């Protein structure tokens with residue numbers, strides 16, 4: 001029988017309940033699932049960045065021992081293009097569209113031409129992994145290599161090789177936001193200081209440690225297809241695959257995303273491989289498994305960022321920001337990935353207001369196709385790019401105006417508010433106290449003391465620098481109606497089902513998905529608190545369309561705020577129903593029943609009470625039961641938020657640059673984040689740490705590099721793509737301010753992406769500051785590798 | 801052509817006929833069925849596949865199964881004894897040294913050797929010793945703390 005818990009768990013650093021299986025090697029990731037009769041898929045991929053397919057000869061490969069079947073795009077008749085779930089078109093009244101999105105096809109196996117290195121053209125199915133790979137090597141493709149373009153700024157230039165018939169000039173779309181005329185006027189203000197800089201946000205690869213994988217099993221007898229896949233959102237995978245690509249009945253498909261080893265956005269999207277394996281499994285009536293090698297992952301996981309921007313800021317004589325003008329070219333890669341068009345538009349332009357009171361903003365974005373891997377959301381998705389532009393150009397402006405970078409920011413913060421702040425770029429912020437987080441950070445840093453130290457160090461010839469970033473982010477994505485009006489093909493609510501068992505034990509089914517976020521702990525804290533039961537009596541189930549209600553999954557820092565709220569709503573319904581049952585048992589009226597500490601009690605009569613477990617038992621053995629109430633105790637809710645939530649914060653990074661080698665060393669990293677109320681501080685801190693590391697990674701070492709001539713991905717392995725390692729990073733100094741959001745009842749905003757958004761500009765600003773004595777006032781490109789910094793030092797006018 | 805291999809993994813002996821090109825990590829995962837050892841890369845950078853072979857922390861993707869013939873191997877599954885977590889495992893749990901958990905088995909096995917060599921490592925030494933293990937989730941902060949916790953809680957050597 002259920003017992004009663006006493007302590008409130010909301011706000012406590014409960015140790016994670018999922019950890020015992022991971023630390024003992026008993027996690028179940030997709031590649032760990034084995035089923036009898038399994039076949040293995042290997043994909044034949046384009047070695048060229050751009051090439052027409054003349055002919056594919058599979059005869060020799062078919063003769064290879066162990067090979068079961070080979071399919072090309074031509075075999076997959078009746079199969080449609082992978083869908084793009086965001087439609088920027090004027091006829092859809094999507095705001096800001098200047099040129100309609102070119103909805104170019106993206107076939108699971110391309111049969112006319114390959115448009116990037118790694119584009120799959122055939123699949124070999126074999127009895128063993130080795131035989132599949134050997135077979136794939138024997139498939140002969142007669143290629144006609146074509147000229148390729150990979151460089152963002154050249155993709156839409158005249159004479160660039162064309163990728164798609166449906167996209168003249170390789171332009172995917174043109175879009176704008178803000179007020180052009182007001183911005184032009186702001187830049188003409190008498191006495192204004194204006195600065196224009198080119199700011200490049202390089203292409204990244206998400207690099208979740210677990211490579212993507214899938215296992216499709218078609219059951220001939222029942223007609224059911226089960227797909228295990230590395231997904232952040234199994235229902236989205238199911239819907240897109242069934243309704244758009246394969247045209248198979250959704251209710252006969254079960255998608256399971258078991259333990260997933262990190263996502264960072266890259267596992268949101270529907271990819272070629274899972275579609276092909278599902279199709280093949282139906283065709284061969286055998287299970288088909290595929291697991292990406294890391295090299296394959298580099299070529300096929302959606303990449304992130306890849307923006308080239310001209311940013312301009314106008315400052316008044318008093319240091320107040322007058323206007324911001326932004327022109328961005330966003331490289332979308334060879335095809336439109338699932339949510340690609342949303343990232344450089346509505347997730348980017350809408351965040352350019354930052355934490356500042358900027359009277360006029362205008363932003364134009366051109367999306368372009370190139371012979372590179374498709375680009376889509378990567379941790380932060382659009383928001384890091386916006387924050388990077390704002391926080392770099394604000395510092396450039398401060399330097400040009402001869403003002404302290406910290407003072408200038410403080411002068412321009414939007415004053416504390418709760419409820420609504422209308423930005424110049426459509427969105428309405430929910431609550432903020434930007435100055436408070438900033439002041440706390442400066443205090444932890446001891447800013448004036450640092451400047452004195454820096455001065456002393458400079459006299460000795462040492463290059464010490466500090467960089468700041470005051471960021472804002474939009475998360476808990478988002479109101480369905482709003483995103484629908486902006487071109488989304490999906491709703492963005494979340495589901496939560498609470499099943500109370502007769503004994504008072506509780507199983508919760510959530511549409512959110514955990515791939516490291518710790519839902520099994522955080523959500524259980526919410527449930528245990530609300531029902532007043534020990535956390536041990538709560539189980540959280542996620543990631544299986546066979547058991548969870550239709551849900552949208554995890555991205556955009558939405559699990560606690562959207563998924564958690566859906567669970568809370570169901571808990572409230574459970575309690576309401578419980579009150580009616582308890583009232584009947586206690587011979588009182590439901591409105592006179594209070595529920596607290598796991599007890600239903602008649603108000604003001606402590607002796608007249610029944611515990612939660614007695615009510616749940618009665619619900620399933622309804623002998624003595626109120627009229628008109630259904631037996632059972634199980635509730636489902638779908639929560640659609642009324643607005644985004646906008647976490648914010650202030651980060652600072654202190655670096656020392658080695659004058660001789662150009663090596664950048666991080667001496668301190670400080671982060672004060674405001675993510676609203678916090679359910680589990682330990683977990684939130686962990687996300688902040690991980691986010692910072694990814695942001696620092698972009699600033700210092702990461703970058704996907706294509707060879708401009710051949711179009712080959714030069715950084716195609718972990719040996720070539722530099723991921724941040726433990727010895728590059730310091731212990732992070734973190735703290736929080738708490739400004740709850742009025743948007744949802746728990747007041748939680750979201751914490752998954754803050755660090756990534758904030759860290760990159762903080763680090764790069766710090767390097768610029770360190771090099772300031774040499775006359776450096778801006779750095780266009782990342783990462784700040786020793787080589788790049790060394791070159792900058794050599795080229796600086798004050799170098800000697 | 802297949803070759804016979806025989807080895808001890810977590811105190812159990814196994815013998816199979818394998819293709820000479822079969823990697824040890826695939827042998828452990830696919831043939832023996834111990835899936836706690838992970839594969840995160842194909843260039844021996846990530847360390848997710850780290851195991852102990854004859855007492856040395858090695859990357860199991862760097863060996864062919866046939867090279868491990870006769871070896872004594874411990875994987876993550878063999879670390880907890882009689883249901884008792886090892887202090888390193890407890891440290892990772894206690895200090896939130898993992899998020900998605902994919903790098904964790906390799907991390908833990910590599911820390912096993914680190915603490916044998918350096919029972920009381922400094923932060924700097926820990927970071928340096930983690931050279932061969934990548935984690936994309938934690939930013940390493942809590943991994944360092946987990947290792948410090950484990951170092952404090954390791955039973956004294958006899």
Ligand code: FES
Nearest residue numbers: 841844846847861
């Ligand atoms: S699998 Fe990456 S090092 Fe072995």
Ligand code: FES
Nearest residue numbers: 899903935936937
């Ligand atoms: S915990 Fe996810 S990679 Fe380390």
